[in-house]
Amino acid sequence: MQLIDIGANLTHDSFDHDRDAVLQRARDAGVVQMVITGASREHSPQALALAQAHPGELFATAGVHPHHASEYTDECDAEMRALHAHPQVVAVGECGLDYFRDFSPRPAQRKAFERQLQIAADMSVEGIGKPLFLHQRDAHADFMAMMKNFAGRLGPAVVHCFTGSREELFDYLDQDWHIGITGWLCDERRGLHLRELVKNIPANRLMIETDAPYLLPRTVRPQPSHRRNEPMYLAHIVEELARDRGEDAEATARITTGTAREFFRLPGL
Incomplete structure (x- = not known):
C-alpha cells in the first residue's frame, strides 16, 4: 500500500532524538508522502524547513x-504570508476554532481564523484559493x-481530525469539504460513533492522518510503552477504516492516497 499522512x-520535540528513524519506519510501513502540520509561529517555519530537507x-x-x-x-500575519510563498507549503492552517479548551480567548480565535481565511482567499494556486487545513472543536455554529x-472565495478545505457528530459531518459534506480521519476512530471510549459515520464519507472526500505524536490508535498491538503516535501507524488506521467502510484495505489506501494527492497538489511517485 502507498499511503499519505495528511497531518x-x-x-x-518528542521527535527531536529520532526523527530520521521515525521517517524510515513510516517508509517501511508504506507511507510515501506526508504533510507536516504547521500550527504556530514557532512550528510553521520548522515544518517548512523539514519539507525542504525532504523534497x-x-x-x-x-x-x-x-x-x-x-x-x-x-507581524505574525506577514510571517505566514511569507511562508506561503514557498511551494512546499501546500495549505493554510492548522487554523479554526476550539471552544473545548479555550486556550486563547474566543474573540482572538475568531480574529486569527478570519485573517487566515483571508490568506487562503488571497493565495491562489492555478486560479483556485489555497487549500485549507481546518480545526473545529465545540465551535460548530461560529x-x-x-x-x-468567505463563500466563493476559498479553495478546497479539509476538516482535519474529524471527531464530530453526524450533523457536523453532513454540514461539511454539503459544502464539498474533505474529511480527515485519525486514530480517534480506534478509541472505544470516544470514537465509536465514527465507526458508523465514516461509511457516509464519499471516496473523493476522504483522507487519513495520524496527527502524530497525538492520538496513538488504542487498538495497536502491542501498545508502545511511551504512548507516542508516529506516522508508521497510518497503516493500522487504514485497516480499521477499511473494515468500518466495508472495503478492502488496499482499496481504501488507493482512494485516500489519490484524494490527498489531488487535494494538496502533490507530485506523483
Whole structure:
C-alpha cells in the first residue's frame, strides 16, 4: 500500500532524538508522502524547513492553531504570508476554532481564523484559493458562519481530525469539504460513533492522518510503552477504516492516497 499522512506534527520535540528513524519506519510501513502540520509561529517555519530537507516526500502547512490565536499579530500575519510563498507549503492552517479548551480567548480565535481565511482567499494556486487545513472543536455554529462569510472565495478545505457528530459531518459534506480521519476512530471510549459515520464519507472526500505524536490508535498491538503516535501507524488506521467502510484495505489506501494527492497538489511517485 502507498499511503499519505495528511497531518503529522513532526516538528514536535518528542521527535527531536529520532526523527530520521521515525521517517524510515513510516517508509517501511508504506507511507510515501506526508504533510507536516504547521500550527504556530514557532512550528510553521520548522515544518517548512523539514519539507525542504525532504523534497518530494514531505510537505508543510503554515498556520496558527486556535490554541495559539493570541499570538496572531500583524507581524505574525506577514510571517505566514511569507511562508506561503514557498511551494512546499501546500495549505493554510492548522487554523479554526476550539471552544473545548479555550486556550486563547474566543474573540482572538475568531480574529486569527478570519485573517487566515483571508490568506487562503488571497493565495491562489492555478486560479483556485489555497487549500485549507481546518480545526473545529465545540465551535460548530461560529465555524460554519465564518466559513460562509468567505463563500466563493476559498479553495478546497479539509476538516482535519474529524471527531464530530453526524450533523457536523453532513454540514461539511454539503459544502464539498474533505474529511480527515485519525486514530480517534480506534478509541472505544470516544470514537465509536465514527465507526458508523465514516461509511457516509464519499471516496473523493476522504483522507487519513495520524496527527502524530497525538492520538496513538488504542487498538495497536502491542501498545508502545511511551504512548507516542508516529506516522508508521497510518497503516493500522487504514485497516480499521477499511473494515468500518466495508472495503478492502488496499482499496481504501488507493482512494485516500489519490484524494490527498489531488487535494494538496502533490507530485506523483
